[in-house]
Amino acid sequence: MKNHPSLQxxxxxxxxxxxxxxxxxxxxxxSLGAYVIVNYAKNLAAAEESLTLVRTRGGxxxxxxxxxxxxxxxxxxxxxxxxxxxxxxILVNNAGTSAxxxxxxxxxxxxxxxxxxxxxGTYNCCRAVAYAMMKRRxxxxxxxxxxxxxxxxxxxxxxxxxxxxxxxxTKSLARxxxxxxxxxxxxxPGFIVTDMTQSLPEEIREQIKEQIPLAKAGTPEDVGAxxxxxxxxxxxxxxxxxxxxxxxxxx
Amino acid sequence: MSIExxxxxxxxxxxxxxxxECVPEASFIDDLGADSLDIVELIMALEENFSIExxxxxxxxxxTIQDSINFIKKKKGLLS
Numbered sequence: 029m030k031n032h033p034s035l036q037x038x039x040x041x042x043x044x045x046x047x048x049x050x051x052x053x054x055x056x057x058x059s060l061g062a063y064v065i066v067n068y069a070k071n072l073a074a075a076e077e078s079l080t081l082v083r084t085r086g087g088x089x090x091x092x093x094x095x096x097x098x099x100x101x102x103x104x105x106x107x108x109x110x111x112x113x114x115x116x117x118i119l120v121n122n123a124g125t126s127a128x129x130x131x132x133x134x135x136x137x138x139x140x141x142x143x144x145x146x147x148x149g150t151y152n153c154c155r156a157v158a159y160a161m162m163k164r165r166x167x168x169x170x171x172x173x174x175x176x177x178x179x180x181x182x183x184x185x186x187x188x189x190x191x192x193x194x195x196x197x198t199k200s201l202a203r204x205x206x207x208x209x210x211x212x213x214x215x216x217p218g219f220i221v222t223d224m225t226q227s228l229p230e231e232i233r234e235q236i237k238e239q240i241p242l243a244k245a246g247t248p249e250d251v252g253a254x255x256x257x258x259x260x261x262x263x264x265x266x267x268x269x270x271x272x273x274x275x276x277x278x279x
Numbered sequence: 280m281s282i283e284x285x286x287x288x289x290x291x292x293x294x295x296x297x298x299x300e301c302v303p304e305a306s307f308i309d310d311l312g313a314d315s316l317d318i319v320e321l322i323m324a325l326e327e328n329f330s331i332e333x334x335x336x337x338x339x340x341x342x343t344i345q346d347s348i349n350f351i352k353k354k355k356g357l358l359s
Contacts, residue, residue, distance in 0.1 A: 162320060208316065
């Protein structure tokens with residue numbers, strides 16, 4: 029058995045790595061030896077906090093600003109990273125936003141902005157890394173979707189559509205890149221304690237918890253552990269799948 | 280290095296074939312065992328190496344090694 033960490037010498041890019049689930053993913057990947065590039069759109073201080081957590085655990089990485097919704101900027105910055113680091117082995121498309129509201133009152137701009145960041149942003153990053161991964165004949169793309177992509181959720185037509193779109197993208201891209209030894213999977217968190225879910229009213233949070241067989245909210249680390257596994261060599265025969273991490277909320 | 284030699288070198292690397300297999304009339308798909316993804320990768324490698332752009336329509340017309348050499352020469356203004 030090899031005794032070095034399973035992601036030694038891997039370069040991982042985590043979009044939206046400054047907070048919540050993205051931060052937990054960055055910390056976990058780095059604990060397995062990966063060099064982690066913590067992307068953020070606006071909150072430099074939070075991204076640096078993620079990096080500090082990485083470093084205090086003996087990991088290594090950097091913070092990197094770009095907005096995944098900006099196709100041109102994303103390609104430019106990612107191309108620069110690939111040229112500087114020589115590769116990106118692992119891409120975790122985690123950056124996401126929400127703008128909840130019932131359809132009959134939804135603002136067009138709230139539909140568009142959520143689709144643009146969550147779905148188009150995922151496409152933009154995949155587009156920017158795929159060729160470099162193909163040339164190296166190794167890669168892992170892990171897209172963070174959501175339980176609501178499968179279950180639906182009143183008040184989230186935009187968010188759930190963007191997350192369901194990510195599942196279609198994941199499966200098609202898994203077929204395209206499979207012959208190049210690149211695994212593309214989606215991870216669908218359920219109700220996880222993050223800034224995004226903490227902004228929900230207390231009574232709604234309690235209602236959701238009552239529907240969870242494991243009777244508690246998940247943690248970002250619960251999600252990070254699954255993402256990290258999918259990034260390893262051990263997960264080499266898993267592609268095109270949606271792995272649900274939801275305490276049984278949706279089966 | 281001539282365009283012909285460079286093209287053959289790129290094809291050998293991209294498709295993992297020998298120099299002997301790379302005769303001008305060799306078809307990428309029928310003779311050299313390429314699939315659609317191989318072709319796209321090959322075209323992208325040619326684009327990168329010769330600093331040219333190949334559209335999807337043009338890509339469909341390139342079936343053999345000679346097609347690709349002619350195409351590059353044409354793009355480079357070396358062939359009318």
